Amino acid sequence: MRLATFTADDTAETRVGVVHDEQVYALPAEATMRELIDAGLAETLRLGERARAEGDGRPLSRVRLLAPLRPASVRDCVAFEEHVEGVRRSVSGQHGVPDAWFDAPTFYFTNPHAILGPGEEVRFPAGCAVRDFELEVAVVVGRAGSSLTESDARQAIFGYTIMNDWSARDLQSREMQVTLGPAKGKDFATSLGPWIVTADELEPYRDADGFLALTGTAAVNGIEVGRDVLANAGWTFESMIAYASRDSLVLPGDVIGSGTFGNGGCLAELWGRHGAQDPSPLRPGDEVALSVEGIGTLSGTVGVADAAPPGTPVRRRRYTDHREEPT
Incomplete structure (x- = not known):
């Protein structure tokens, strides 16, 4: 089942609905995506089937799709070895893959308050000149848990959506010299959509090793620049959820x-391999379309934000001991 959040042409009211055969069937007006996730996959499927059976569908062409949900949190793993190798060379000038990458599906937290939906303009920081996209699939957690096993984690999956982790590479390259994860190079925008595909829909794509064999492509202004298969990741989503929950907590609505993806899932990987910014960084007005088999297509347009106020410069000083001398 495909679950979308939308507004219709004839009303500004935000609704949740089931997408089927280019039609959207609205669920009861009080339902939100987060409430459906909290209710569980079985109940959501029941409500969705009722909406299709009893409701009048609206053509997709007559609704505006929004981000399918406002996540409780957003973690972003780095599960593709090919991506790590290429981007590391591009961003930091270092070669190879760090040994620590092989230990676990490492992730960073990004901003759950800067979520964009299908077709929205992403306003890159005004000081950014090296703009990039990132083709990803995201899993939506449907159950709370701590230190989950991978078997428990599979039962905790509500569904999947496409994710574009937009990246200001010049800001990222500078700030990561402090040996922390990306911050202002990432937290200005993350796109999700076009909808959530429930977990049962993608089970036919699962291979013998438990990976989802979904082909993904990335195109800029209609020209394909990347293509890879999700099953080339180093870890399954079950592994990612289990690791995220280890000695911690995952909640319904976490993304x-x-x-x-490797093989051109972002421009920076290609820059690292080519030794030059070829293809060129994204320009204002460019349209990026990310397509994933079994899910759909998520598009976004590149824009530029107004210049932010200048920051306060660091206070440079010598270290002094401010403790009181004993009397």
Whole structure:
């Protein structure tokens, strides 16, 4: 089942509905995506089937799709070795893959308040000149849990969506010299959509090793620049959820990104391999379309934000001991 959040042409009211055969069937007006996730997958499927059976569908062409949900949190893993190798060379000038990458599906937290939906303009920071996209699939957690097993984690999956982890590479390259994860190079925008595909829909794509064999492509202004298969990741989503929950907590509505596909899942990987910014960084007005088999297509247009106020410069000083001398 495909679950979308939308507004119709004839009303500004935000609704949740089931997408089927290019039609959207609205669920009861009081339902939100987060409430459906809290209710559980079985109940959501029941409500969705009722909406299709009893409701009048609206053509997709007559609704505006929004981000399918406002996540409780957003973690982003880095599960594709090819991506790590290429981007590391591009962003930091270092070669190879760090040994620590092989230990676990490492992730960073990004901003759950800067979520964009299908077709929305992403306003890159005004000071950014090296703009990039990232093709990912994200899993939506449907149950709370701590230190989950991978078997428990599979039962906790509500569904999947496409994720574009937009990246200001010049800001990222500078700030990561402090040896922390990306911050202002990432937290200005993350796109999700076009809808959530429930977990049962993608089970036919699962291979013998438990990975989802979904082909993903990335195109800029209609020209394909990347193509890879989700099953080339180093870890399954069950592994990612289990690791995220280890000695911690995952909640319904949490979103966990797969990390960027290899083979052109972002421009920076290609820059690292080519030794030059070829293809060129994204320009204002460019349209990026990410397509994933079994899910759909998520598009977004590149824009630029107004210049932000200048920051306060660091206070440079020598270290002094401010403790009182004993009397």
